[in-house]
Amino acid sequence: MQKEAEIKGTGxxxxxxxxxxxxxxxxxKPTYEELEKRVRVLEKESLKYTQTENRLNETLQRLNFHIDxxxxxxxxxxxxxxxxxxxxxxxxxxxxxxxxxxxxxxDQLKWVYKDDMHHVAELSAEMLASRRTSNIxxxxxxxxxxxxxxxxxxxxxxxxxxxxxxxxxxxxxDVTEQHRLEAELAKAxxxxxRLKDQLEAENIYLRDEIKLKEGFxxxxxxxxxxxxTIHKIRQVAPxxxxxxxxxxxxxxxxxxxxxxxxxxxxxxxxFVNVNCxxxxxxxxxxxxxxxxxxxxxxxxxxxxxxxxxxxxGTIFLDEIGEVPMELQAKLLKVIEEGxxxxxxxxxxxxxxxxxxxxxxxxxxxxxxxxRFRQDLYFRLNIFPINIPPxxxxxxxxxxxxxxxxxxxxxxxxxxxxxxxxxxxxxxKNYAWxxxxxxxxxxxERAVIVSEGSELQLAEKIDAIPLDSSIRGDESFSTGSGExxxxxxxxxxxxxxxxxxxxxxxxxxxxxxxxxxxxxxxxRMKKLGIKRPGTP
Ligand SMILES: Nc1ncnc2c1ncn2[C@@H]1O[C@H](COP(=O)(O)OP(=O)(O)OP(=O)(O)O)[C@@H](O)[C@H]1O
Numbered sequence: 001m002q003k004e005a006e007i008k009g010t011g012x013x014x015x016x017x018x019x020x021x022x023x024x025x026x027x028x029k030p031t032y033e034e035l036e037k038r039v040r041v042l043e044k045e046s047l048k049y050t051q052t053e054n055r056l057n058e059t060l061q062r063l064n065f066h067i068d069x070x071x072x073x074x075x076x077x078x079x080x081x082x083x084x085x086x087x088x089x090x091x092x093x094x095x096x097x098x099x100x101x102x103x104x105x106x107d108q109l110k111w112v113y114k115d116d117m118h119h120v121a122e123l124s125a126e127m128l129a130s131r132r133t134s135n136i137x138x139x140x141x142x143x144x145x146x147x148x149x150x151x152x153x154x155x156x157x158x159x160x161x162x163x164x165x166x167x168x169x170x171x172x173x174d175v176t177e178q179h180r181l182e183a184e185l186a187k188a189x190x191x192x193x194r195l196k197d198q199l200e201a202e203n204i205y206l207r208d209e210i211k212l213k214e215g216f217x218x219x220x221x222x223x224x225x226x227x228x229t230i231h232k233i234r235q236v237a238p239x240x241x242x243x244x245x246x247x248x249x250x251x252x253x254x255x256x257x258x259x260x261x262x263x264x265x266x267x268x269x270x271f272v273n274v275n276c277x278x279x280x281x282x283x284x285x286x287x288x289x290x291x292x293x294x295x296x297x298x299x300x301x302x303x304x305x306x307x308x309x310x311x312x313g314t315i316f317l318d319e320i321g322e323v324p325m326e327l328q329a330k331l332l333k334v335i336e337e338g339x340x341x342x343x344x345x346x347x348x349x350x351x352x353x354x355x356x357x358x359x360x361x362x363x364x365x366x367x368x369x370x371r372f373r374q375d376l377y378f379r380l381n382i383f384p385i386n387i388p389p390x391x392x393x394x395x396x397x398x399x400x401x402x403x404x405x406x407x408x409x410x411x412x413x414x415x416x417x418x419x420x421x422x423x424x425x426x427x428k429n430y431a432w433x434x435x436x437x438x439x440x441x442x443x444e445r446a447v448i449v450s451e452g453s454e455l456q457l458a459e460k461i462d463a464i465p466l467d468s469s470i471r472g473d474e475s476f477s478t479g480s481g482e483x484x485x486x487x488x489x490x491x492x493x494x495x496x497x498x499x500x501x502x503x504x505x506x507x508x509x510x511x512x513x514x515x516x517x518x519x520x521x522x523r524m525k526k527l528g529i530k531r532p533g534t535p
Contacts, residue, residue, distance in 0.1 A: 073151075077168040081105050084167065093151075093174050095144030110142050138175070149176045219255055220403045221396040225388050229256065236383050237263035242335060244320075244380045245358040247387030249488065249523075250437030250514075253358035254318060256387060261314040266354055269313030272306045277319035277523075278516040285327055285343060289334075292344035305342065307334060307351050314354040320380065321361035321372060322522060328373045335379045355380075390432040390439065397428045397439070404440055405455055408447035417453040426457075433487035437514045489527045492520070501531045 068088035076085035086098040134156035151172040245253040290305030366372035445458035495509040
């Protein structure tokens with residue numbers, strides 16, 4: 001009875017439909033209603049299974065559709081590297097159909113490059129050894145027709161619980177076109193880079209050309225000498241090499257030193273100018289290296305020296321030949337070690353300073369006379385640049401004259417439009433012992449005295465004609481027996497006589513000569529110039 005009640009209850013609410021599938025009790029024959037009911041339950045169950053099967057089939061079809069239509073070839077290998085699955089896309093990509101490859105090993109198909117085969121085996125071994133179950137690599141493969149394609153392979157291995165290989169699933173993507181495009185792109189980039197480099201080089205060249213035309217910023221001149229000087233400066237500018245400018249007074253050593261600094265990587269850092277001739281000998285040391293508070297009587301505050309100021313920048317030691325012997329050793333140490341001490345301090349200070357020096361003295365001559373250290377000279381003379389005197393680059397004179405006349409016409413409110421050829425000729429033939437500086441002064445005076453639109457000179461300019469007196473060569477000696485010092489002496493004497501031996505002030509000789517009064521005094525001392533009547 002109990003069983004009957006159960007059977008009767010089959011299909012009722014809350015009961016699993018599967019209970020209807022349980023065998024009938026063998027104790028009695030099922031009733032017709034029971035059988036009918038059971039058939040209905042079975043029909044219902046069967047329909048459910050069919051639906052599930054249909055759904056699974058649909059999923060499988062979808063999966064196959066995706067596998068076959070995805071741009072990926074799907075290949076499966078067993079643990080003996082025999083192909084056990086070969087998707088439609090694999091057929092499309094590699095050309096063999098599934099029947100041709102099934103059961104074949106990789107090496108039985110001419111499918112991968114010999115080297116790559118080795119690579120594949122290595123990769124599989126490596127995967128197994130490291131127990132990594134997937135990897136990606138790029139391989140060249142052959143198609144059935146022998147053509148070569150490049151494939152990106154995604155591999156994963158299936159291992160059993162003991163870590164033994166069961167199968168390898170691989171998916172391959174044909175990246176031949178991508179590689180070709182990438183190679184083309186790389187080639188195009190190379191070409192672009194080459195063109196860019198070329199353009200840059202042309203640009204630099206054109207900029208140089210423009211600078212040549214413009215006279216290198218503030219530097220005026222187009223003579224070969226100026227061009228080669230500019231070239232040398234540009235060569236040496238990027239390094240930290242010490243540069244020594246040599247040349248007569250007023251040739252432009254200072255202007256070229258500034259140009260060098262501007263052309264270097266230090267252009268945004270300080271350019272510190274030290275005129276060694278204008279500093280009294282007893283002050284040079286503290287000016288250059290600084291001093292501590294109380295270093296000597298009267299030094300009430302700490303003073304930063306010019307070398308510290310120039311840190312990471314450039315220091316320009318003008319008239320280096322004027323540095324007293326005692327200080328030259330200290331200078332040598334800074335150049336060699338980048339290190340010095342402030343006066344009154346035992347602590348060394350380290351600086352990174354590019355040194356440019358200039359001299360209008362013949363330093364070798366100074367060494368012979370025991371006034372300049374040879375070791376310092378060698379240190380300074382690593383990259384010497386000689387600035388020739390103006391009389392040796394006469395071609396620059398008209399350019400300079402025009403530029404200065406224009407400049408002073410503006411500042412003195414003049415309207416000078418013409419420079420008579422005769423005047424230009426005399427300016428070109430003058431020896432210019434004071435070089436560009438003297439030319440500037442002569443031009444300023446000329447502009448001031450010119451009343452109309454035509455330039456007139458304020459003085460007789462051929463007082464020292466080129467051919468009869470001075471001909472300087474690069475070592476500052478003259479060819480005619482008269483030395484440059486004689487010419488300089490004469491030039492200074494002329495200015496002193498003109499000012500009644502007044503050195504300083506607005507009407508002093510120092511201003512006429514565009515020199516610092518102390519520099520003029522140092523020159524006078526050097527050249528033995530004394531006011532008549534003084535001891
Ligand atoms: N090529 C040039 N173009 C324009 N100006 C120049 C040129 N050469 C020199 N000068 C000008 O001439 C003057 C003297 O030049 P600078 O002071 O550079 O000469 P220097 O050789 O250093 O002289 P010193 O040895 O007396 O110090 C400056 O006013 C400078 O601007």
